[in-house]
Amino acid sequence: MWLLHFIPDSLIVMVINAILLGGIGLTVGSLFMGFIPFIKQYKFPIEAIGIALLVVGAYLKGGFGAGAELREQVKALEAKIAVAEEKSKTANAQVQTKIITKIVKIQDKANTAKESLRRNKDTINAECKLTDDAINSYNFSITKTPTTPPAETK
Amino acid sequence: MRKLLLISVLLLTSCATAIPVKMGFPQLPEALAKPCDRLLPLDPAKKQLTDLLENTVDNYAKAKECYAKNQAWQEWYDTQRKIFEEVK
Numbered sequence: 001m002w003l004l005h006f007i008p009d010s011l012i013v014m015v016i017n018a019i020l021l022g023g024i025g026l027t028v029g030s031l032f033m034g035f036i037p038f039i040k041q042y043k044f045p046i047e048a049i050g051i052a053l054l055v056v057g058a059y060l061k062g063g064f065g066a067g068a069e070l071r072e073q074v075k076a077l078e079a080k081i082a083v084a085e086e087k088s089k090t091a092n093a094q095v096q097t098k099i100i101t102k103i104v105k106i107q108d109k110a111n112t113a114k115e116s117l118r119r120n121k122d123t124i125n126a127e128c129k130l131t132d133d134a135i136n137s138y139n140f141s142i143t144k145t146p147t148t149p150p151a152e153t154k
Numbered sequence: 155m156r157k158l159l160l161i162s163v164l165l166l167t168s169c170a171t172a173i174p175v176k177m178g179f180p181q182l183p184e185a186l187a188k189p190c191d192r193l194l195p196l197d198p199a200k201k202q203l204t205d206l207l208e209n210t211v212d213n214y215a216k217a218k219e220c221y222a223k224n225q226a227w228q229e230w231y232d233t234q235r236k237i238f239e240e241v242k
Contacts, residue, residue: 074175136198
């Protein structure tokens, strides 16, 4: 049936209609041929050809109609998908912008906090120095596999 | 007779029609494709309180970034699911 894609639809419809109408014409005409003396002898072959054309025409008409309907559905679905893909791209761009803006804000905030710590370094460190145990305990909570477990408190 | 058989086979091909429509899987935004950064342990040589606090600030920032990424993942999934359901 893919061969038909190379032929214009209007031409196919015309041919199918011609076959169908020819079939109807011959089938109906053959009913009255019994009354005409010279054509009477051809009644059976004409009737057979008429019925054959009618069956083939009806099949083609139905098949082409169903195919056209299917093509319309495919076109509609393709259009829907194109819209969805465009929406998806837009949504992705929005998510990307949003997350990057958030990360920049978080980093800015962290930098401000660190600058403040550096400015007041002397005051903050004046009365405190970390022990190895404190660092071990802190790192234990962060690292996946700590090399040194935290020291036990007595 | 052979020709008639061939023609009937050609006619039957009209029944075998596949729908050539496919929808691609949505692309993940680049920022979400990277995994969250690991938290940094404190260098044992740095024993000052400000070192600990700076390290904590860095780690808080990493945790917040990870939380933001997690939220963005959920938002991305919800949006893409809605778009996908509109096509059905």
